[in-house]
Amino acid sequence: MRFLRQSLTGLFLLAATLAILVYAGQLVRESVEDRLAQANTAPPTRERVFTVSVVTAEPGRESPELVAFGQIQSRRNLEIRAASEGTIVELSENFEEGAEVRAGEVLVRVDPTKARYVVERISSDLLDAQAEQRDAIRTLELAKDELVAAQSQLELRQRAHARQLDLQARGVGTSSSVETAELAMAGARQSVLSNRRALAQAEARVDQAETRLERTRIALAEAETDLRDTVITADFTGTLSEVAVVKGGLVSRNERLARLIDADALEVVFRVSTPQYARLLEENGDLYQAQVTVSLDVMGSDLPTKGEITRDAAAVGDGQTGRVLYARLEQARGLKPGDFVTVRVREPALDNVVRLPAMALDAANQVLLVDQENRLESLQVELLRRQGDDVLVRGAGLAGRQVVARRTPLLGEGIAVKPVPRAGSDAVPKPPEMVALSTQERARLVAFVEGNQRMPADVKKRILTALNRPEVPAQMIERLQNRMGG
Numbered sequence: 001m002r003f004l005r006q007s008l009t010g011l012f013l014l015a016a017t018l019a020i021l022v023y024a025g026q027l028v029r030e031s032v033e034d035r036l037a038q039a040n041t042a043p044p045t046r047e048r049v050f051t052v053s054v055v056t057a058e059p060g061r062e063s064p065e066l067v068a069f070g071q072i073q074s075r076r077n078l079e080i081r082a083a084s085e086g087t088i089v090e091l092s093e094n095f096e097e098g099a100e101v102r103a104g105e106v107l108v109r110v111d112p113t114k115a116r117y118v119v120e121r122i123s124s125d126l127l128d129a130q131a132e133q134r135d136a137i138r139t140l141e142l143a144k145d146e147l148v149a150a151q152s153q154l155e156l157r158q159r160a161h162a163r164q165l166d167l168q169a170r171g172v173g174t175s176s177s178v179e180t181a182e183l184a185m186a187g188a189r190q191s192v193l194s195n196r197r198a199l200a201q202a203e204a205r206v207d208q209a210e211t212r213l214e215r216t217r218i219a220l221a222e223a224e225t226d227l228r229d230t231v232i233t234a235d236f237t238g239t240l241s242e243v244a245v246v247k248g249g250l251v252s253r254n255e256r257l258a259r260l261i262d263a264d265a266l267e268v269v270f271r272v273s274t275p276q277y278a279r280l281l282e283e284n285g286d287l288y289q290a291q292v293t294v295s296l297d298v299m300g301s302d303l304p305t306k307g308e309i310t311r312d313a314a315a316v317g318d319g320q321t322g323r324v325l326y327a328r329l330e331q332a333r334g335l336k337p338g339d340f341v342t343v344r345v346r347e348p349a350l351d352n353v354v355r356l357p358a359m360a361l362d363a364a365n366q367v368l369l370v371d372q373e374n375r376l377e378s379l380q381v382e383l384l385r386r387q388g389d390d391v392l393v394r395g396a397g398l399a400g401r402q403v404v405a406r407r408t409p410l411l412g413e414g415i416a417v418k419p420v421p422r423a424g425s426d427a428v429p430k431p432p433e434m435v436a437l438s439t440q441e442r443a444r445l446v447a448f449v450e451g452n453q454r455m456p457a458d459v460k461k462r463i464l465t466a467l468n469r470p471e472v473p474a475q476m477i478e479r480l481q482n483r484m485g486g
Helices: 002-040 111-170 175-228 274-279 439-451 457-467 474-484
Strands: 050-056 060-062 066-075 077-081 087-092 104-112 229-235 240-241 257-263 266-272 291-298 301-312 322-328 340-346 349-359 366-368 376-381 380-389 390-394 402-404 417-421 434-436 471-473
Touching: 050 291, 066 274, 077 240, 111 175, 229 301, 266 301, 266 340, 274 322, 291 322, 349 380, 434 474, 439 474, 457 471, 471 474
Parallel strands: 050 417
Antiparallel strands: 050 402, 060 349, 066 266, 066 340, 077 257, 087 104, 104 229, 240 257, 266 322, 291 301, 291 340, 301 322, 349 390, 366 376, 366 402, 380 390, 434 471
8 A cells, every 4th residue: 555655646746747847848938939029029110211412403504515436537638640651760758658748849750761852852843833834924925926916917908908999999909909908818817816826825834834833832732741740749748658669660650659648637527317417407407517626545645636517428328327527627736647536526505404414314304303301203304415424404393403313223202312412513511510528428439439349440440539539420429329229
């Protein structure tokens, strides 16, 4: 019995112990669940305020710039070609690639022997033609004198015939005398006709002599021109290019020797789109004589040059679009024909436009404005031009408003923001609010900063330096107190 009683007591104590352990485990589990529930309970959140960079929309007068790419070329360039064939006997010292020559300077001289012989032979022919002309003139004068003598003799024969007729009528003369006088008059008339024929031949000979003389003079002029063509001179002051000849070389007629380029008469040719071309037209349809700035990028530095648009191409090339414009340059320092340059064209000025950063405008041509409650609102604007990193817009209700300079996907209508003037804008930022700390408060903040092991050393040094000053920024104090918990 005693063993049974002790066994039952042990069983009872074991059951009680197990019950107590189960109860304790339940209490621990409920306590952990409550703890976890309290940890997952999020504190009430505050509305997030975004800091945005803003610019003030100030309407004004802007002159947009049109950017294009073009090529430099010379308005005056000449191909130097050989006008006569032969051997080059003289070559200018400046006749080389890139050399500058003056107007009228002798560049090339071709062997003039053959041309000189031709001139001398034709000069002799000219002397013969002049002698022939003089002989024809003398013959003409003699023919005229002979005709006058024959006419005088005819007149005498006519008077003699008339006298014989008068004598016959009075019965004094005979018929044979009349016939003799009549035959003599007919012979005199025939002599006049012969002299007239000789005069006509003499006049024709004079005409032929003059024609031969004129032809000889023309041939002499051509020969002298050929002789002068053996000497090639520069028509204007310029620079030689594509030189392809040496002294002693044999050249043929019309062979290209070099190219002469006027480096002081440069222009730039560039292509613009049709809408851009339309913006450069005046109301009467004439091309606007816009000012251009041409720049050549040389290892990071530019060679700028001013110019003015003078004309546009007469036709559009096959398979091409847009328009080709020409601008005359002024004092093109450092530029050479063939250079590819950047052309900036100043378009006619636009009134009542606002210049904004390009990031302030979205794809739908909308900008974000900051209202009086520092919340964002959207405004539709008209995009007029894109100018590099800026845009020129126009819109109702935009003047004087603060515009968000850089849009992000987090910004939208109704969001609370803290506007900050954009760096470089005309708005002057407000200086930070400064607060004078008491000795106990300063010591408490310094101790917190020095005891913070997670703060970087450079940040800790900067904060301690600020805390040791007589006045400390209020924003820094507020940030430290939030981290300290009060």
